[in-house]
Amino acid sequence: MSQFPPSTDLGPSPASPFGDHPKRGVMVPRWLVVVVALAVVFGGGIAIGRWAIGTKSSSASTKPATTPTTAALAPPSTDTSVLSRLIVQQSDVGSTLNVVLLPSGDQTSQPTLDLCNGSYSTESQRTARLQDIVQDSNGTSVVSTEAVLYGTPAESARAFAELKSVAAKCPQSPVVSPVGEPTVTTHFDAPPDAHWPAPPAGVDRLAFSFTTTDSQGRSSPSIATYLRRGKALMGVYFSDPTAPQPAIGGQTSIASIVNVFASRLAQLPASSVNG
Numbered sequence: 001m002s003q004f005p006p007s008t009d010l011g012p013s014p015a016s017p018f019g020d021h022p023k024r025g026v027m028v029p030r031w032l033v034v035v036v037a038l039a040v041v042f043g044g045g046i047a048i049g050r051w052a053i054g055t056k057s058s059s060a061s062t063k064p065a066t067t068p069t070t071a072a073l074a075p076p077s078t079d080t081s082v083l084s085r086l087i088v089q090q091s092d093v094g095s096t097l098n099v100v101l102l103p104s105g106d107q108t109s110q111p112t113l114d115l116c117n118g119s120y121s122t123e124s125q126r127t128a129r130l131q132d133i134v135q136d137s138n139g140t141s142v143v144s145t146e147a148v149l150y151g152t153p154a155e156s157a158r159a160f161a162e163l164k165s166v167a168a169k170c171p172q173s174p175v176v177s178p179v180g181e182p183t184v185t186t187h188f189d190a191p192p193d194a195h196w197p198a199p200p201a202g203v204d205r206l207a208f209s210f211t212t213t214d215s216q217g218r219s220s221p222s223i224a225t226y227l228r229r230g231k232a233l234m235g236v237y238f239s240d241p242t243a244p245q246p247a248i249g250g251q252t253s254i255a256s257i258v259n260v261f262a263s264r265l266a267q268l269p270a271s272s273v274n275g
Helices: 030-044 078-084 121-125 153-169 254-267
Strands: 098-101 126-135 141-150 184-188 204-214 219-229 232-238
Touching: 078 126, 078 141, 121 126, 121 153, 141 153, 153 204, 153 219, 153 232, 204 254, 219 254, 232 254
Parallel strands: none
Antiparallel strands: 098 126, 126 141, 141 232, 184 204, 204 219, 219 232
16 A cells, blocks of 8 residues: 655655555656566566556655566566556556556565554465556656465455454554554544445455554555455555546546456456465
8 A cells, every 4th residue: 555756756755654665655767667667568478558566655655766676577477467467557547647567566575565564474475466556747656556466365365354453453653664664653534435336246345544644743645445356455555535536447536446456356267366
């Protein structure tokens, strides 16, 4: 879950709880992201648009930019190919926005679950991951999507259970990240999806509306929505839920944008998610 800052950098402002996905923000020059995205797209056959992977929260970041490595640019596995069908594509947003793959956006060495800087034992059970980000013409990251596969459906179900548990127990005081993200205080509001349409049959949804405050007193609102079906889990992260959202798949409300990705998850072959 993460958000992004108003700049050509890929990542959230200092109040974001999302580290270097744009769930967690990474300060990466646009040209570098494009190079990485092209290398992954053409080197591995992933149908990812020009910019893609990542964001969960909103402003606050702080991880240094990640330099792409040979491993990060290796041809994708079958699992990665499955995940590339879920995340936002360039064709979803048109020519006025950019979709970019973040450095290490295809690596499970980077965290997926970091809500309230909690500890998530299921992170070690992920077998594949892809995260991308949508940027506007100013280079500001506005939406990020992340798709993950676990070893079994039971493990993704435990990941959902951990999200619920961590959110329910989140303290009203600063929490130090166990994975090197910024220390933040997280305040949860009422779930934003109370009046959203139900997800497609077979897809579970968790949606969190929250504000993070960093050690400098800077606060950022965010919405992080998680979807799961079988062993697949998706995160859809909105860095500024109070602002008009970009059209994604022809949809402009947060609820309808989330449903675009829930529908994709529902349409995956059973063989891809029931292993």
